[in-house]
Amino acid sequence: MKRILLILVFITVCLKSFSQQIEYQLEQNIHYYADSINQSDVYINERCVLDIYYPKNIKNFATIVWIHGGGLTSWQKEIPEDLKNKGVAIIGINYRLYPKVKAPVYIEDAAAAVAWVFNNIHKYGGNNQLIFVSGHSAGGYLASMIGLDKKWLAIHHIDANAIAGLIPFSGHTITHFTVREERGISGTQPIIDDLAPLYHVRADAPPLLLITGDRELELLGRYEENAYLMRMMKVVGHTKTVLYELDGYGHNMTQPGFPLLLNEVTRITKEKNY
DSSP states (O other), X not given: OHHHHHHHHHHHHHHHHHHTOOOEEEEEEEEOSOHHHHHHOHHHHHHOEEEEEEESXXXXXXXXXXXXXXXXXXXXXXOOGGGTTSSSEEEEEOOOOTTTSOTTHHHHHHHHHHHHHHHHGGGGTEEEEEEEEEEXXXXXXXXXXXXXXXXXXXXXXXXXXXXXXXXXXSOOSSSOHHHHHHTTOOTTSOOOSTTSGGGGOOTTSOXXXXXXXXXXXXXXXXXXXXXXXXXXXXXXXXXOEEEEEETTOOSOOHHHHHHHHHHHHHHHHHHTTO
């Protein structure tokens, strides 16, 4: 009899657990500019879209905006597999690419996409105080730019400080090499101007988690750029900048970086008491 009761309890717990499993839904190719803007430009209408992968049966979840890399010249939006099914929404965004456009259009598009998330994530059940902006390489650069230079989100009446956390993966912190190429400047000649995240260090920025590959395996000086940004953020009084260097990994270091991203989302979510 006791054994039967234990079996029944086990089945009940399993059924309850199963009924509480999180279900996810994917919606694709949502335009993040207004219809009037989409209709005015074929390339905007084609390129300026996002995908959202979100938990259907829970509320108040965090959202990670993931900005793809590709040197501002290639690649497509993605929902990384390693970020799926973790109780958070993932939004992959496209943006216009060089040479069809030039700086600062890439930054404008990234800001417009993030503004869309702030204005719409509540419709899916998400919490707009738990929006994290991340991305790899060029995507990391764009994440840093819209998070540190407040003017890009201000265009959309969004305070960049409302971002819960910035987590760029191996992003430029100096002016991006494609922007330098537009100007005829060599990739080995570093520039820090208003299109460089380093230009916009400030004490009141959102929490900043910088992740790079091994300094000996990364692209030109990428670890050192991020180390300099970390140092300057601390110099100006920002107390929430952290840098991780992933020993043994080169520039394509996203997979070992994803757990760090998810841990940061969890940490900040708990810190905000959600």
